[in-house]
Amino acid sequence: MKHSPDNEPIQSNQPGQEWQMQRKPQYLREGYKGSGKLEGKVAIITGGDSGIGRAIAVHFALEGADLALAYLNEEKDAVQTRRLVEKEGAKCMLFSGDLGDSQTCRQLVDKVIDEYGCIDVLINNVGEQHPHQDISEIDDQQLEKTFRTNIFSYYRMIRAALPHMQQGATIVNTSSIIGNRGADFLIDYAGTKGAIEALTKSMAQSVADKGIRVNCVAPGPIWTPLIPATFTAEMLEGFGKDTPLGRVGEPWEVATCHLFLACADSAYLPGQTLHPNGGDYMG
Structure with a gap:
């Protein structure tokens, strides 16, 4: 197994395994205490097994939500995230499958409703x-797979979940800094992330009269399993250090944005994007 200059093992399969990482991502800020912002709520988190998804799950659990975590096949990470969620007194259902498939999205929603x-x-x-x-x-x-995972699954999950969502419900999409500024080495990925921004704004207008809010979070360089599963050892060197803050971001620094947009604190914010990126892109 190859290693980065910081001795991080380079992983060969996406979306990556958090348990294999040498330097573990930080999913929770030390001393964080919940205050019931999502008390009694039910949340679906796709890509919920590790990285940003794990951080979102633990924050939501601390705020009182019961969860359904969807993932591709990262069973070991998903089980660990469930342990972390249940430790906070929340219920947690796991669902494994390829959400690029419409039927899989419907099956997930049906299981959550059941x-x-x-x-x-x-x-x-x-x-x-x-x-x-x-x-x-x-x-x-590759082109079709990237679009199927990154944007088609978002459309299909919204389409499946929306009939079960009432006034006050929220949808938060994860985009990327790349969707705003582009990247010459992630051309297909950039296209999907730009599409997520447009989807967010369009859906926010579409469901505003139903009292449902749709928003977006566009992270910059964040330390997650996807990074060592994507880049070479050379590309990992200095990852995130060229931001104005001079460091890579942690998953919890993104998850708090999802939490804000998912709860009533952001009641007057439809169709917006938050940018946790260390100042790397200021628009």
């Missing part, structure tokens, strides 16, 4: 990325 009876929050957070310096290197199979 288990909990409602959906109050939908966090679309699943994603993958494959660096290439030239568009000619992106074949149809």
